Amino acid sequence: MKPVANGSDLPVLLPIRLPALPASEFGDRLVAFFASRRAFVAIVVLAASSVAAAAAADAPMRPGIFETVLKWAPLIGTGFLFNLAISVASMMVGTLAGVLLGLGQISLLRPVRAISWVATQFFRNSPWLVLLFFAMFLLPFEIRIGGFVVSLPAWFKAIIGLALPVMANVAEIVRGGINSVPVGQWESAESLAFSRMQTLWRIILPQAVKRMIPPWMNLYAILTMATTLISVVGIQDAMTLTRGALVAEARTELYLPFYSLLLLYFFAYCYPIARLTQRLERRYAVKL
Amino acid sequence: MQAIADWFKWLANAHGINVSIAYDAFDRTRFLTGLSTTVWLSVVCIVLSIFVGLVGAWFQGARSPLVRACVAAFVQFFRNTPPLVQLAFFYFAVSAALPMVTDPFGQKVPLVNNVGWAIISFSLFAGAFNIEIFRSGIEAVPSATTEAAEALGYTRVQSYVYVVLPLAFRICLPALGNNLVNLVKTTTLAYAIGVPELLYAAAQVWSEVLNVREMMVVLLITYIVIVAVLVGVMQRWERMLRIPGYNA
Numbered sequence: 001m002k003p004v005a006n007g008s009d010l011p012v013l014l015p016i017r018l019p020a021l022p023a024s025e026f027g028d029r030l031v032a033f034f035a036s037r038r039a040f041v042a043i044v045v046l047a048a049s050s051v052a053a054a055a056a057a058d059a060p061m062r063p064g065i066f067e068t069v070l071k072w073a074p075l076i077g078t079g080f081l082f083n084l085a086i087s088v089a090s091m092m093v094g095t096l097a098g099v100l101l102g103l104g105q106i107s108l109l110r111p112v113r114a115i116s117w118v119a120t121q122f123f124r125n126s127p128w129l130v131l132l133f134f135a136m137f138l139l140p141f142e143i144r145i146g147g148f149v150v151s152l153p154a155w156f157k158a159i160i161g162l163a164l165p166v167m168a169n170v171a172e173i174v175r176g177g178i179n180s181v182p183v184g185q186w187e188s189a190e191s192l193a194f195s196r197m198q199t200l201w202r203i204i205l206p207q208a209v210k211r212m213i214p215p216w217m218n219l220y221a222i223l224t225m226a227t228t229l230i231s232v233v234g235i236q237d238a239m240t241l242t243r244g245a246l247v248a249e250a251r252t253e254l255y256l257p258f259y260s261l262l263l264l265y266f267f268a269y270c271y272p273i274a275r276l277t278q279r280l281e282r283r284y285a286v287k288l
Numbered sequence: 289m290q291a292i293a294d295w296f297k298w299l300a301n302a303h304g305i306n307v308s309i310a311y312d313a314f315d316r317t318r319f320l321t322g323l324s325t326t327v328w329l330s331v332v333c334i335v336l337s338i339f340v341g342l343v344g345a346w347f348q349g350a351r352s353p354l355v356r357a358c359v360a361a362f363v364q365f366f367r368n369t370p371p372l373v374q375l376a377f378f379y380f381a382v383s384a385a386l387p388m389v390t391d392p393f394g395q396k397v398p399l400v401n402n403v404g405w406a407i408i409s410f411s412l413f414a415g416a417f418n419i420e421i422f423r424s425g426i427e428a429v430p431s432a433t434t435e436a437a438e439a440l441g442y443t444r445v446q447s448y449v450y451v452v453l454p455l456a457f458r459i460c461l462p463a464l465g466n467n468l469v470n471l472v473k474t475t476t477l478a479y480a481i482g483v484p485e486l487l488y489a490a491a492q493v494w495s496e497v498l499n500v501r502e503m504m505v506v507l508l509i510t511y512i513v514i515v516a517v518l519v520g521v522m523q524r525w526e527r528m529l530r531i532p533g534y535n536a
Contacts (some may be wrong), residue, residue, distance in 0.1 A: 170328040
């Protein structure tokens with residue numbers, strides 16, 4: 001086909017001249033910026049500078065807001081580390097139980113399948129806080145194994161309480177991951193005389209695990225954020241310490257910076273996980 | 289009704305399984321008030337969070353880079369911080385920074401009470417997730433459809449309201465349903481700031497009657513029923529909105 005001559009005086013045949021959009025290009029860059037790692041640094045700097053700005057407006061008599069926040073930040077930080085420890089422990093317990101429950105859901109035995117399904121739905125659809133109460137109140141404070149009396153401290157019960165919903169969610173992730181592998185693979189494995197166990201461990205799971213990792217990490221971030229719930233049932237964590245620090249200082253103008261600091265701690269931990277999850281999701285988005 | 293109450297009374301006396309809300313009118317009223325508060329809170333938050341999601345998703349498609357950056361920051365902030373701390377942030381910190389108002393009895397009260405902050409906090413939290421969900425739905429609408437709407441002379445708002453949203457909504461209904469279930473579960477956090485919802489009412493009952501075990505089971509079952517109803521409604525809605533032949 002012959003290209004239309006540029007000398008044409010018919011406007012329709014002239015090449016479209018798009019208006020220059022420097023603003024939109026700038027916008028794209030800004031959005032990309034916010035979706036990037038730098039946004040994280042920017043938000044941290046922004047929050048810190050807002051705290052500093054608040055300090056500037058403070059009365060000269062008392063220590064400034066910024067210094068007060070700095071003074072308490074390490075203590076709240078140790079509370080936050082406790083939250084992280086709880087989250088890691090719950091995740092381990094929940095993952096172990098969840099994998100078993102998830103495999104139970106694809107069991108060939110009908111009763112095992114039914115029980116696993118009911119347990120998953122039950123723990124997945126109840127509120128985290130209610131399950132935490134459930135574990136805190138209904139687990140005994142000590143158990144007797146033979147002649148030994150093992151006491152169950154509150155933090156241990158909290159780990160179990162948080163592990164229950166994690167277990168159910170992991171079970172769903174495992175089931176979903178296994179189901180995302182095409183049935184044809186099961187059939188080909190069977191035709192190659194693999195047993196069901198062999199098929200699962202050597203063929204299906206290695207592929208499915210890749211797809212389970214992003215939602216599993218997402219769940220971990222959700223769990224980390226949910227660990228603050230333990231302050232509601234009376235365990236001393238970052239949230240309790242923040243409240244305690246505010247009570248000790250007894251200054252209402254500190255409320256905003258202190259809770260911002262606490263939000264910042266969690267944001268600084270969960271945001272990188274969320275970014276990494278997204279990247280892995282893109283990388284593992286392969287067709288099977 | 290009386291027979292059921294009598295049976296539960298017998299159960300409490302004979303076997304020590306004390307479901308006090310089944311025969312004690314006072315406890316039952318408290319529990320049902322808590323239930324209605326939870327349902328009311330959930331419905332209000334669902335409506336507001338969908339509104340936040342729609343407006344946010346619209347702003348995210350805006351030409352102004354500043355607006356888009358603001359929406360992105362809002363979403364990232366609410367997605368990556370604990371909802372309980374958000375709630376405390378609003379209820380304790382933001383509330384302290386706001387001026388007090390005088391109520392009809394001449395007392396100084398905060399501008400927004402605990403129920404108000406719970407609604408604001410949960411709506412923004414779930415709304416941030418809804419923005420992402422709606423955005424993915426809008427992105428899934430083929431650009432040819434939007435271009436066709438533009439060619440037919442629709443303005444940006446018109447094509448958004450009449451063409452893009454109806455299609456995007458159908459695509460993101462399953463994800464939206466999940467998030468709304470999550471929102472209903474999140475309303476239990478209002479317990480922490482003393483909103484008399486279901487968990488709070490149940491805690492009142494079990495700390496007075498000392499029947500933690502029974503109330504806990506009742507509580508879990510109640511929440512599961514609430515969630516099941518919501519899931520049922522969402523599925524019905526999905527079926528109702530289905531366009532024959534259009535598979536998204």
